[in-house]
Amino acid sequence: MEAPLLLVDEPIAALDPYHQLHVMEILKERTQKGVGALAIIHDLALAARFMDRIILMNGGRIVADGSPASVLTPERVAAVYRIAGTPPTRIP
Structure with missing residues (x-):
């Protein structure tokens, strides 16, 4: 089973x-x-490739929930992972 x-x-x-x-x-x-x-x-690349739904979290809170394309936007990923010189932030 x-x-x-x-x-x-x-x-x-x-x-x-x-x-x-x-x-x-x-x-x-x-x-x-x-x-x-x-x-x-x-691994965001593998998550985007294989997952139907992604829940992105930051600081123990849900930032976004939906399809890979709707969740993994460049702005959201940069803010959550502090990419490209963005300061550490918490997304409400």
């Missing part, structure tokens, strides 16, 4: 790129078969 929900915390953190993709493909295959998945992932 397959679990109805997979909870994975940084499943690709210590893996080389080949195995990162392999694990993400396995997760995607499971969700296509009806299994739910909740994954904590800091």
Whole structure:
């Protein structure tokens, strides 16, 4: 019997790129078969490629929730990850 929900915390953190993709493909295959998945992932490129929905957090609070394209905007990513010289900020 397959679990109805997979909870994975940084499943690709210590893996080389080949195995990162392999694990993400396995997760995607499971969700296509009806299994739910909740994954904590800091690699935004892989999250955007494989996830249907992203919840972006900052300081323990939800900043955005939706499709990868709607959540991972350049401005939002820069603010949350302090990229391109942006000062550390908390997004309300």
